[in-house]
Amino acid sequence: MTVGLALNEGDLVVQELLGNKDAYKHAWTEQVNNYCCSVIFQHVQFVVTNTEIVYGSSLQKFICNQLKIPPQHLLSFWQTMDASASHDALEKKRQTVSNAIKKQFKHKFFSVIKANLFT
Amino acid sequence: MFFLSNLISKNTSPPLPCDLLGDPDEFIQHTEQEKNNLTGLLQDNKNGSYLLFLEQLLSGAVGMKAWKKSCKTHLISEFVEVSLEAFAVIVYVNGYDAWNKEFGQSGTTEGQSVSTTTGSTSCAGYRFTGDSKRAKKWRIEN
Numbered sequence: 001m002t003v004g005l006a007l008n009e010g011d012l013v014v015q016e017l018l019g020n021k022d023a024y025k026h027a028w029t030e031q032v033n034n035y036c037c038s039v040i041f042q043h044v045q046f047v048v049t050n051t052e053i054v055y056g057s058s059l060q061k062f063i064c065n066q067l068k069i070p071p072q073h074l075l076s077f078w079q080t081m082d083a084s085a086s087h088d089a090l091e092k093k094r095q096t097v098s099n100a101i102k103k104q105f106k107h108k109f110f111s112v113i114k115a116n117l118f119t
Numbered sequence: 120m121f122f123l124s125n126l127i128s129k130n131t132s133p134p135l136p137c138d139l140l141g142d143p144d145e146f147i148q149h150t151e152q153e154k155n156n157l158t159g160l161l162q163d164n165k166n167g168s169y170l171l172f173l174e175q176l177l178s179g180a181v182g183m184k185a186w187k188k189s190c191k192t193h194l195i196s197e198f199v200e201v202s203l204e205a206f207a208v209i210v211y212v213n214g215y216d217a218w219n220k221e222f223g224q225s226g227t228t229e230g231q232s233v234s235t236t237t238g239s240t241s242c243a244g245y246r247f248t249g250d251s252k253r254a255k256k257w258r259i260e261n
């Protein structure tokens with residue numbers, strides 16, 4: 001798992017010092033997206049209410065812990081990153097999985113005509 | 120041989136949601152008793168429809184790479200989370216009628232179009248999400 005390795009505490013502090021908020025936000029959001037799609041989605045498919053992703057929720061703690069966010073930057077990270085990024089990532093992943101199942105459905109059960117053409 | 124195997128596998132019809140889930144009442148009883156797995160579905164389904172669903176469609180939820188890596192060497196319960204399996208079932212039940220219509224089949228018969236959860240009949244469309252809108256109201260303001 002490479003999630004969390006792209007940035008470390010040093011990078012975070014440096015980017016904050018440089019005031020490059022956009023790059024800072026973009027980089028961490030990308031990390032959260034990757035992590036939510038690859039790991040979190042296996043266990044949590046739906047975020048129904050705000051309370052599930054606010055600062056202090058179990059999901060926030062788990063993500064920040066796995067991404068190795070420095071404790072002193074937890075709050076600023078979650079606020080800067082836009083907490084709905086985790087929800088958006090799960091939503092996109094849900095859509096991806098739905099499309100994949102639909103594609104499998106078509107491929108497995110409705111491709112007889114194409115197969116017949118080649119035989 | 121490749122095409123023959125394709126034909127054999129593709130001649131099967133997609134499992135009906137009502138066959139997949141079995142009797143809704145029994146399904147609920149099973150899920151209450153066995154909260155750590157979905158064996159209730161595997162036991163109650165008709166004509167092996169749940170097994171067919173797992174074999175043919177679960178790879179879409181798991182990902183082809185992970186599926187090919189583990190499907191022949193591990194139990195499904197060892198590499199697929201129960202919630203993900205349940206999500207795949209929900210997606211399938213939700214989209215069955217719409218996909219059937221889209222891909223050219225004449226749709227479900229009169230007896231098959233009855234909702235497995237509510238008992239109501241519906242036109243060919245997404246069963247649960249047909250009327251939903253993308254709700255953004257819950258977004259957190261930072």
